Amino acid sequence: MIFDLWKQIKAKKFSSLYLLYGPEAFLINETKQLLINHLLNEEEIDFNLSTYDLEETPIDAALEDAETFPFMGEKRLIFLQNPVFLTAVKTKEKVEHNLAKLEAYIKEPSPYSIVVFTAPYEKLDERKKVTKELKRSAAILEAKKLSEAELMAWIKDRSALNGVEIDDKAAETLLTLAGTNLFTLTSEVDKLALYIGSGSKINEETVEMLVARSLEQNIFSLIDKIVNRQVEGALRIYYDLLKQNEEPIKILSLITGQFRLIYQVKELARRGYGQQQIAGHLKIHPFRIKLAAGQARLFADEELAHIINLLAEADYQMKTGGMNKVILIEMFLFRLHDQAYKK
Incomplete structure (x- = not known):
């Protein structure tokens, strides 16, 4: 896992090349900071740390820097951001990159520089020679969303x-x-x-x-109260959110989003999709799908349709100024209790 790479960095076991790629910015940023902290002391940072945006700067300039002997230290640390040439994305590049020179550098990296490619892309183009060479030679962190x-x-x-x-x-x-x-x-x-x-x-x-509960978690707890027919508890959470200066329209939007998710999960599960497939289809973290699936089992289809209609009506009233915004959500909760759940 990522911690294995971090332990190597902390033990000062460095690679000459690193490739940090994927959409999880936290993992990339943490790795970059670890490299800075464990490779350079405070006095060396101004002289031996460089960052290049490869959407603005040709790779040649960055490699020349990498081949320059460090000043007041043993190593240079060079971050190369946005190497779009590693992907299949077609863009009008502002600069031309000498990829042959890069391929040659990857085969024989400078002994006194550490070059780090940071690529915030979901996928790299594995067909490209430069991508293959880099993945073969570099220490790699795939910064993906974690399961x-x-x-x-x-x-x-x-x-x-x-x-x-x-x-x-x-x-x-x-x-x-x-x-x-x-x-x-x-x-x-x-x-x-x-x-x-x-x-x-x-x-x-x-x-x-x-642990501080996020707004989304408070909404989840509110919906959990609704699911379990605990309107008093739902109202208590709602009033707490109002005390925290959360806007009713935002609260309504999050409630609506969660019930739509419950409906989508229920429908896709009926079609035979597994939770991982649903997560991929809806582009939502599997953990949220797991929680929504648990809630979906507690609703009949007609109940969900009724709830979504009530939410749509409240949304319309809130946006057209038909009623007090705070009262609208209270009414939604009471109507849900009195109409949807009366057997």
């Missing part, structure tokens, strides 16, 4: 880096409360570790006490 199992492993590894443990239930609760964003998860794990102290174990109670 639920990988996120659980991530949380445990991050906890270990902080000198603490976290049990499975606590990690799962953290995912549910904080979501799947790695920036948020890292911040929360670091906070939990600081609270319990080195050598301790993070449990579910500590997570529930300390």
Whole structure:
């Protein structure tokens, strides 16, 4: 996993070439910062750290820098951003790149420079010679969105880096409360570790006490109350959101989005799609699909259709100024209780 690469960097076992690619910006940024912190001291950064945007600068200029002897240090660190020539994307490039020179450099990289390609692209073009050569020679980080199992492993590894443990239930609760964003998860794990102290174990109670619930998580909890016919609990969460200065129109939009997701998951599951397939089809993280699938099982089709109609009506009233925005969501919750769930 990513932590294996990070451990090598921390042990100062560097590669001459790195290829960091994928849409998960957090992983790329963390790796870049680790390289800076463990390769260069503060005095060397001004002299031996360079960054080139390859959409603006030809590769030749960057390679000349890589072949320049470092000043006041042993190594130069060079970041090459946006190497679009590694992809199949057709663009009107502002600059021309001498890819033959790059291929030659990849075969014989400078012994006193570390060159890092940062490519925020979902896919690279594996048919291109330069891509093949780079993937063959470089240390690679595929910065992809992590699956639920990988996120659980991530949380445990991050906890270990902080000198603490976290049990499975606590990690799962953290995912549910904080979501799947790695920036948020890292911040929360670091906070939990600081609270319990080195050598301790993070449990579910500590997570529930300390982890801030995101707006999306509060909406999920609100919907969970609705699903379980607990309108009083739903209203309590709604009023808490209003106290936090959340706009009713935003709350309504998130509720609507979640119920649409529940409906889509239910329909696609009926067609025989698995949860991973649904996640790929809807371009939504599998963990959210798993949670929505659990909620979908508690609704009949006609109930979901009724709820979506109520939400559409509330949205129309809210946008046309027909009623007080705060009251509209209250009415939605009461109507849902009185009409949709009366047997």
